[in-house]
Amino acid sequence: MSDSTASLQRKISSAGELESVVRTMKALAASSISQYERAVRSLDEYYHAVQLGLAACLRQGTPLLDNVRSRRDRPAATGVVIFGSDQGLVGQFNDELADFAMQALADLPGSRVVWAVGERMQLRLSNIGQETATLFSVPNSISAVTPLIGRILTEIEMQRELGRVEQVYIFHNRPKSGALYEPASQRLLPLDADWQHDLLVQRWPTKNLPEVVGDSAATLWALIREYLFVSLFRACTESLASENASRLAAMQRAEKNIDELLVELRLTYHRLRQSGIDAELFDVISGFEALTTHKRTVRK
Numbered sequence: 001m002s003d004s005t006a007s008l009q010r011k012i013s014s015a016g017e018l019e020s021v022v023r024t025m026k027a028l029a030a031s032s033i034s035q036y037e038r039a040v041r042s043l044d045e046y047y048h049a050v051q052l053g054l055a056a057c058l059r060q061g062t063p064l065l066d067n068v069r070s071r072r073d074r075p076a077a078t079g080v081v082i083f084g085s086d087q088g089l090v091g092q093f094n095d096e097l098a099d100f101a102m103q104a105l106a107d108l109p110g111s112r113v114v115w116a117v118g119e120r121m122q123l124r125l126s127n128i129g130q131e132t133a134t135l136f137s138v139p140n141s142i143s144a145v146t147p148l149i150g151r152i153l154t155e156i157e158m159q160r161e162l163g164r165v166e167q168v169y170i171f172h173n174r175p176k177s178g179a180l181y182e183p184a185s186q187r188l189l190p191l192d193a194d195w196q197h198d199l200l201v202q203r204w205p206t207k208n209l210p211e212v213v214g215d216s217a218a219t220l221w222a223l224i225r226e227y228l229f230v231s232l233f234r235a236c237t238e239s240l241a242s243e244n245a246s247r248l249a250a251m252q253r254a255e256k257n258i259d260e261l262l263v264e265l266r267l268t269y270h271r272l273r274q275s276g277i278d279a280e281l282f283d284v285i286s287g288f289e290a291l292t293t294h295k296r297t298v299r300k
Contacts, residue, residue: 005276008269015265019258025089026251029244036241037175039142043234050226055199056210057220076166077111079156081188081232083172083239084121086138090246093173093181098124100183101171113165115155117148117236138243139236149232156189166190172235173242180249181242188231191224 082101084094098121105112116122116132125132134155139145159165168189173181187195204210212219 005269005272008265008272012262012265012269015258015262019255019262022251022254022258026248026255029248029251032244033241033248035142036237036244039237040175040234040241043230043237047230047234050223050230051199051202052204052210053223054220054227055202055204057212057216057223058196058200059210060212060216062212062216062220076163077113078105078108079159079165079168079189080105080112080114081152081156081168081170081235082114082116082121082125083170083236084116084118084124084138085243086118086120087247088120089250090120090243091250093243093246094118094120094124097121097171097173097183098128098130101185102128102130104171104185105169113159115152117152117239139240142237145233145236145240149229149236152232153228160189170232170235172239173246174235174238175241175245180245184235184238186231186235188228 080101082097084097112130114125114130114132115134115136116125117136118138119135122132122135136148136151139148156165156168160168166189167187170186170188172184174184176182
């Protein structure tokens with residue numbers, strides 16, 4: 001009986017320690033979400049401002065030519081940047097995004113050059129038969145996002161200059177109201193006629209027509225660099241916000257399950273302990289009755 005109660009005590013102690021770890025991870029995820037969500041909101045405004053600036057340059061007639069062309073006989077591959085996670089405890093975060101990306105790219109001709117952000121994403125892609133050209137680590141703070149985006153842009157530019165990649169797509173999870181996140185995609189390159197048309201159909205926010213002062217070509221290319229940077233930066237921060245939201249939800253579920261387990265273990269422990277006490281009391285009473293009967297027999 002004592003061995004059983006000791007085993008339950010160890011289980012209760014272990015569950016309590018695990019609950020403290022879960023609560024710590026839950027607090028970390030909750031604090032991380034706020035900084036990434038603030039970054040996402042500010043990036044949305046800046047991204048829109050960059051788009052307006054690009055539209056102003058294009059309306060003024062500044063030519064935009066993409067001189068990067070494949071230098072090989074075969075068609076250039078499609079470059080794919082997929083933002084995942086390095087750590088677990090995020091549910092189907094990586095699985096759903098990888099499946100979404102592969103389904104979206106299935107109809108595109110030619111081969112693919114995939115750059116994975118996160119070891120878990122690379123592992124998931126490998127499991128479904130998609131090899132990755134380069135693995136990037138997931139940034140652990142807002143300040144670490146900028147160096148990551150710089151490395152990704154350098155890799156994309158190098159591959160395009162070599163003629164190995166012509167168009168580039170971004171895939172990531174983004175926060176969604178009423179749900180944790182949803183998969184999203186964006187065609188980053190090339191900056192072709194369709195891309196320019198989407199910019200030009202946007203309405204200018206005021207009645208005053210925009211005018212580019214100075215060298216319009218230099219302004220255009222500066223805005224293009226900002227456009228590429230902020231597109232990747234926004235995708236990364238949205239992915240980080242979604243990842244931490246998913247981890248927070250997972251920790252909340254784990255905390256609930258641990259609480260339920262602790263209640264069950266404690267009830268079992270108290271029932272088992274009470275049963276032991278009852279058995280000991282029964283032995284004492286039985287012994288007392290036997291002793292009393294023996295004394296009466298001796299007196300007779």
